[in-house]
Amino acid sequence: MHKNQKASYDRREFLRGSAAIAGTTVAGVLLPTGQVFGQQAKLKVGLMLPYTGTYTQLGIAITNGFKLAVEERGGKLGGREIEYFTVDDESNPAKAPENVSKLVQRDKVDVVIGTVHSGVVMGMAKVLKESGTIWINPNGGAGAMTGAACAPNFFRTSFSNWQSTHALGKVLKAKGIKTAVFITHKYAAGEEMMEGFKEGFEKEGGKLVKELYLPFPQVEFQALLTEIASIKPEAVVCFFAGGAAIKFLKDYQAAGLKGKIPLFGSGFLTDGVLDAVGDAAEGVETTLHYADGLDTKKDKAFRLAYAKTFKLQPDVYAVQGYDAGQLLAAGLDAVKGNIGDKAGVIKAMEAAKIDSPRGPWTLSKSHNPVQDMYLRKVVGKENKVQGVAWKALADPARGCKA
């Protein structure tokens, strides 16, 4: 398509793509016996992710994505082989400090990768702020991690909750919508997403007429749907995920609201649930930093390599894990694998331009991705990209002084 101006870029992409496939095949065969005696000891990477419970699939996708990024580089980062240490965080915030301490103190890892659940993320933050271990968070969107609790060794390759709904204000304005109701569970992620939307919408002159909260993890929506029908807003914006998202989408349709009041949401509403909801999600529009049908070389190569290696289709979580690997590679390449030069690693990671399947992104001052937010629309079983809702959206990182 862009043959003339981008020939070298294309070739590099192509090579990287094929290397990924070749690399993973080779790695798969050789790894068990593939002891190579280099000059440096192995780099210790601690994976603290959910491998049991509701978020198991997310933990696996992130792990796969990370390992794919490493395998594409010949199984090495900054010239060093990787030794993995794994801890199942069970998505249990109460155990977070203990679990992350296992990696930091017992295994003495050089880098910590984790995790999905925002509550666990905040539990990890306390320990990792003290230890100063380099930490890359491949999912949990708690604003505080790159906000009030930010630190030089904290990095995130996913999103902040605020980011995932902020661009919706612009989207609604473009459609001429002036009033909206926001509905979500009453817990930190829901409230942060509500704030992100409210700020974006009011900046565009819109009015958030009502915030509706449901106690977490209840899923009896009937009373609040009735409330929405009586308020008659021009749009409903929401955040639910997993089982709650499925039920909400179905109930919204069953209550007859679908088609009468358009539904919008944070992209997590319609990710990984489309098989289960049937046609109840059709036409729902969401914003997220990833989408189906991006149709870029990088995304295609990534999807192909991921599918071939793991016999699974990648999702947004796999992309976030993959980018955690890419970000770490950028840091370690700059210091030739010498993780002891922590300042050098951090500096290189801060300056990195990540060539992600989601599109290129950089880090903000507080180490959260500055990234394009896509507007997606549910068409059949896909979150089809409709365009970029907000180019290079940065989290405001309120309260970050590091």
Add this chain to the structure above:
Amino acid sequence: MDFAFFLIQLLNGLQYGLLLFLVASGLTLIFGIMGIINLAHGSFYMVGAYLAWSLSAMTGSLTAAILLAIPLTVILGMGLERLLFRHLYQRDHLYQVLLTYGLILVFEELRSMIWGDDVHGVAVPELLNASIPLTDNLSYPVYRLAISGVCLLLAAALYFLIQKTRLGMMIRAGASNRDMVQSLGIDIKLIYTLVFALGIALAAFAGMINSPLSSVFPNMGSQVLIICFVVVVIGGIGSVKGAMAASLMIGLAETFGQVLVPEVAGTIVYVLMAIVLVWRPEGLFGKG
């Protein structure tokens, strides 16, 4: 809130209450009447929902799936009673708590091995897949009303079984003095097996019939477990009437709580339980 919407919310509350009764009915029988603490109630609810999902995918019909799944859950209940629960009737409640907590873990793991960790939706039966318009932009799904009907039938049947039949009399007698009933020549072992299996089947049936509304997902059982115990405790242990009254009270309190005092909606049910227990420690219809 104008009057029309007040009436709709009233309907929401009653309908939710009936749904709660359905979900708690199995526990009413096993905990309320037999006096066995069954923390795995939610797991049987989950098993029912997953059976409904997988069998309706196989047969193409939720009705057929339910008809196939009910005998399976009765067999499961009888098997568990013979193998495990039978040995714990005479022991302290703590043993039952430990056993049934263990069962929760076992069933979650089995669910993960057999059916995986994905969320699934179950289609509403074609015949009931309609909505009744209430206002210009709100309508009421027929399936919800149908469930309410099933709940009322079930409540009546349970009440009749426990209070009016000979079998019910034996169950009640057995719950208060097992040895005496046995020495009167009644096969109390068999009765307990049957009633226990019925309780398990009821929990599973609730999961099945509710699956199109709730969808099917890991850990779905733990969500209903606590509210079920609240229903039985508020209603008074041993009373079907009480469980029904408590379900409706909770349904209405939750519905209006969410709309009128959203800040504290999460605690309303527990405040309600605390008030009832202070006022009547034996529950609304308990025997004290």
